[in-house]
Amino acid sequence: MKIGLLLLALGGAAAAAGATPAPRCDRPVYLTFDTGHMGVAPLVAEVLSRQQVKVTFFLANERTRNGGASLDEEWSPWWKARAAEGHAFGSHTWDHDVWRADVPGPQAAAPDFRVKPTMGSQAGRERVLTPEAYCQGLKAPARRFEAMTGQPMGAVFRAPGGKTSPALLKAAQACGFTHVGWTAAGFLGDELPSDRYPNERLLQQALRDVKAGDILLAHLGIWSRQDPWAPGVLEPLITGLKARGLCFATLREHPVLGAAAAARAP
Numbered sequence: 001m002k003i004g005l006l007l008l009a010l011g012g013a014a015a016a017a018g019a020t021p022a023p024r025c026d027r028p029v030y031l032t033f034d035t036g037h038m039g040v041a042p043l044v045a046e047v048l049s050r051q052q053v054k055v056t057f058f059l060a061n062e063r064t065r066n067g068g069a070s071l072d073e074e075w076s077p078w079w080k081a082r083a084a085e086g087h088a089f090g091s092h093t094w095d096h097d098v099w100r101a102d103v104p105g106p107q108a109a110a111p112d113f114r115v116k117p118t119m120g121s122q123a124g125r126e127r128v129l130t131p132e133a134y135c136q137g138l139k140a141p142a143r144r145f146e147a148m149t150g151q152p153m154g155a156v157f158r159a160p161g162g163k164t165s166p167a168l169l170k171a172a173q174a175c176g177f178t179h180v181g182w183t184a185a186g187f188l189g190d191e192l193p194s195d196r197y198p199n200e201r202l203l204q205q206a207l208r209d210v211k212a213g214d215i216l217l218a219h220l221g222i223w224s225r226q227d228p229w230a231p232g233v234l235e236p237l238i239t240g241l242k243a244r245g246l247c248f249a250t251l252r253e254h255p256v257l258g259a260a261a262a263a264r265a266p
Helices: 002-016 041-051 073-085 131-149 166-174 199-209 234-243 258-262
Strands: 028-034 056-059 088-091 097-107 110-117 127-129 215-219
Touching (some): 056 131, 110 131, 110 166, 127 131, 131 166
Parallel strands (some): 056 088
Antiparallel strands (some): 097 110
């Protein structure tokens, strides 16, 4: 009886102190966002906060609607707030370098990479990066993120467009980064033209197909989509998946990628 009273008292004290244990997530999905024009980023943050959902963001220094960039000083407070909320973070390369092909390097065992950046002084023009230069492009968002937030970025990255080669993945691994793609059902379609793939169709498809363990892909703004996917689809997607018994976790909790996502980026 005394033990029961003691436990009751301790429980009351914890509640009074605002200490509520995090609900267990037995059937997780891993929602991720790549940077984009950032036009919907504030609204996305509101939905995530309201729904108490933690996600993983992949950061590149992408062009924003006002002519700035997603990792400039204007966005520094936004990223700092997301870090304080407990989200996870990875690299998306600094200049959003889209891999096009491996090309012969000075050593046959280590090819260089032909990429097409969407940012920087060579935006829109193909260039060739050595493995070392590609690694520097992975590390730059991590350094910038830590400067903005005071917190380290995880040792994970997503290649723009998900485009990679075995040689590129090997080079990234050699400099400390593990690649994160997405699962088939996790492609949420916000990059697709809205006239052929309206939001309602994308929402119903995701609610039907997403299953526990899936890594989901969305963006903080897509230039080519006329009817923005986020935040209109985001909240009904979250509530609908929750109603199916699914829950949300960051990649730090992923059974395979968790160690890399929780490690400090080099």
